[in-house]
Amino acid sequence: MELLIFYPLAGICILFALGVVINNSPINSAISLIGMMLCLAGVFILQQAHFIAVLQIIIYAGAIMVLFMFVIMLLNLKGKGEDDKWQSRDNNLLLNVLSGLLAAGILYKLISIINEAKFNSPALTSENFGTVREVGTILFTEFVLPFEVASILLLVAMIGAVVLAKSKVD
Amino acid sequence: MNLETVPLTHYLFLSATLFVIGVAGVLVKRNAIVVFMSIEIMLNAVNISLIAFDRYLNLHDGQIFSFMVMCVAAAEVSVGLAIIISLFRNKPTTNLDDFNIMKS
Numbered sequence: 001m002e003l004l005i006f007y008p009l010a011g012i013c014i015l016f017a018l019g020v021v022i023n024n025s026p027i028n029s030a031i032s033l034i035g036m037m038l039c040l041a042g043v044f045i046l047q048q049a050h051f052i053a054v055l056q057i058i059i060y061a062g063a064i065m066v067l068f069m070f071v072i073m074l075l076n077l078k079g080k081g082e083d084d085k086w087q088s089r090d091n092n093l094l095l096n097v098l099s100g101l102l103a104a105g106i107l108y109k110l111i112s113i114i115n116e117a118k119f120n121s122p123a124l125t126s127e128n129f130g131t132v133r134e135v136g137t138i139l140f141t142e143f144v145l146p147f148e149v150a151s152i153l154l155l156v157a158m159i160g161a162v163v164l165a166k167s168k169v170d
Numbered sequence: 171m172n173l174e175t176v177p178l179t180h181y182l183f184l185s186a187t188l189f190v191i192g193v194a195g196v197l198v199k200r201n202a203i204v205v206f207m208s209i210e211i212m213l214n215a216v217n218i219s220l221i222a223f224d225r226y227l228n229l230h231d232g233q234i235f236s237f238m239v240m241c242v243a244a245a246e247v248s249v250g251l252a253i254i255i256s257l258f259r260n261k262p263t264t265n266l267d268d269f270n271i272m273k274s
Contacts (some may be wrong), residue, residue, distance in 0.1 A: 014187055020204070021199065036214070044217075044218075044221055047224075049224065049233055052236055054241060060214070061209070068206070103191075119177075135230055139237070140236060164253055
């Protein structure tokens with residue numbers, strides 16, 4: 001069952017990720033990215049990480065992608081005469097080929113490392129592994145300090161975003 | 171747990187592939203917003219490995235860590251897009267090649 005769901009999901013996920021890179025217009029890339037996020041939420045559910053899957057949908061597919069869409073549309077409205085600039089200048093063939101070679105090299109190395117690693121059979125997971133209750137209990141006992149620091153980080157990021165977007169550049 | 175579970179290595183392969191697609195996006199694309207999206211792909215790829223190892227070891231630490239990664243991603247995107255907006259106000263383009271004001 002897990003096999004039956006995982007491989008199509010992974011394939012769609014990779015296709016969407018390629019769509020982000022290959023598409024020329026940013027709005028299409030953003031839509032591909034939303035698809036990828038949703039597929040990844042499915043992958044997380046397969047791995048019994050229900051809490052993270054829900055967070056993935058709420059934070060990534062919800063908040064972050066809305067922010068991306070908002071900025072793309074905002075800038076597109078302003079830059080009416082800049083349409084040609086939206087087309088990424090990806091005509092530098094040498095650069096693209098070199099980047100592709102570098103990426104292929106990294107992928108080859110990663111896959112060979114994963115292949116060489118010897119993994120034992122996995123530990124048996126309990127029935128309620130990855131539920132909100134389990135994760136929440138650990139989050140608020142063992143990891144309560146990082147959790148609070150994360151909230152401060154988000155507050156600082158929010159203030160920083162407001163200041164940066166508001167300030168007039170002279 | 172039934173026998174037909176996906177091996178850990180396949181999750182890691184998916185993670186590696188997505189990470190490399192993100193790297194290629196950062197290298198190839200010249201649009202600042204799409205570069206940000208590629209960075210998001212890389213962060214998500216790391217989350218996959220974290221959660222795969224998490225289930226493999228029957229721990230919850232990886233899930234907590236991927237939660238932190240999500241927080242950092244949200245902060246990074248909000249600040250980054252604000253920077254892009256203020257750059258756009260300065261110079262109406264999001265092409266990264268046009269922003270070389272730091273170069274002497």
